[in-house]
Amino acid sequence: MTKFCPSMLMPKPLHSKYELPHLVSAMSFCEILLNYHNPDLLNLFKSCEIESEAIIVPWIVTFFIKDIPLELSYLILDRIINRNDKNYIFYMMIGFFLHNQNTIIANREMDDYAEMLPFIRRTLKESIQTRETLLKWLDLADQVEANTPKSFEAHLKFYGFFEKDLLSENDIKGLMSFQIGKIMAIYPFELLEFLARTKNTEMAFKSVTMEREVEEDGINFTIVDFRMEKKDLYLPFTIDIPVTAHTDNSLAEKYITVLKNTSEDQHLCLMISNDAKENPERVLMDKVTRALLDDGRRYVSVLAGGFQGLIKEMDSKKQKINFIHRNKGKNPFEIFWSKIRGMFS
Numbered sequence: 001m002t003k004f005c006p007s008m009l010m011p012k013p014l015h016s017k018y019e020l021p022h023l024v025s026a027m028s029f030c031e032i033l034l035n036y037h038n039p040d041l042l043n044l045f046k047s048c049e050i051e052s053e054a055i056i057v058p059w060i061v062t063f064f065i066k067d068i069p070l071e072l073s074y075l076i077l078d079r080i081i082n083r084n085d086k087n088y089i090f091y092m093m094i095g096f097f098l099h100n101q102n103t104i105i106a107n108r109e110m111d112d113y114a115e116m117l118p119f120i121r122r123t124l125k126e127s128i129q130t131r132e133t134l135l136k137w138l139d140l141a142d143q144v145e146a147n148t149p150k151s152f153e154a155h156l157k158f159y160g161f162f163e164k165d166l167l168s169e170n171d172i173k174g175l176m177s178f179q180i181g182k183i184m185a186i187y188p189f190e191l192l193e194f195l196a197r198t199k200n201t202e203m204a205f206k207s208v209t210m211e212r213e214v215e216e217d218g219i220n221f222t223i224v225d226f227r228m229e230k231k232d233l234y235l236p237f238t239i240d241i242p243v244t245a246h247t248d249n250s251l252a253e254k255y256i257t258v259l260k261n262t263s264e265d266q267h268l269c270l271m272i273s274n275d276a277k278e279n280p281e282r283v284l285m286d287k288v289t290r291a292l293l294d295d296g297r298r299y300v301s302v303l304a305g306g307f308q309g310l311i312k313e314m315d316s317k318k319q320k321i322n323f324i325h326r327n328k329g330k331n332p333f334e335i336f337w338s339k340i341r342g343m344f345s
Helices: 021-037 039-047 052-060 070-083 088-099 101-106 113-127 131-146 150-158 169-176 188-197 201-208 249-260 281-294 306-316 332-344
Strands: 012-014 017-019 184-186 221-225 238-240 267-271 300-303
Touching: 021 039, 021 052, 021 088, 021 150, 021 184, 039 052, 039 101, 039 281, 052 088, 052 113, 070 088, 070 131, 088 101, 088 131, 101 113, 150 184, 150 188, 184 188, 188 221, 188 306, 249 281, 267 281, 267 306, 281 300, 300 306
Parallel strands: 184 300, 221 238, 221 267, 267 300
Antiparallel strands: 012 017
């Protein structure tokens, strides 16, 4: 099994003891995934003051065969070996949570750490006791993988999770104190791939009116544009947040309601102009993000580098984006804007 064991499960020497630096930092990545696929569960854990590692670590370090009947353990190991994908262990963990989400959330009145933690551990163990329930869990893991942006694995690779087995002392210390945000970051390359395969303007209109058909070859994003200066450059598949929403709190709240009411299968990618710390657009974007996640809205992400990062990626790859120009006569988005205005009147 060593061949299939992620480096995060391999101990690294630090001074007079061994540490699991990648496993420690992996908790942040598990929380990113859980926050993306079911923020309700993560909110519940936080309200009960449950640290994710208290639930996740015992399962990951035992390849999910902890307290599982022996005949089922072979099926789990067989799936891991057949997939030959070290990233898959993350999707298995989130699939495990989703497999039990209804039971856990239905008992959310256990708002005490001493009650909730043993209950969750017991629920996870008891949920995988037959071949049927195990296969359902693994199918959910596959669905999690299919609905996770490619940027997640690119993020793992960037931090050397599965390529960097030899670590210096500074590497280990850095990973042991590693902290990242809990919001999924979409890299510009992935949004460009999405725009490249969906060039039809009429399809772009359908995306924001929640009528779009799901494509088989990748995640379909709906871009939420918080830019204050758009210079008549609008991306397809976009819900435009007007400049006035940055100063008009009531208008901002109405747009939050619009976003909450989008189909839960839509992947919302929030976009500002750039990643500058003093970017005033970030204030509204952060407010909207918190509101969506507090409401349990899944599939919420932020475009890394913002619109400027997207343009740089487009230039580096010599790829063209078919921008929509609202000032050049009537276009399909005008119909959408009129519908939105009608909701606010």
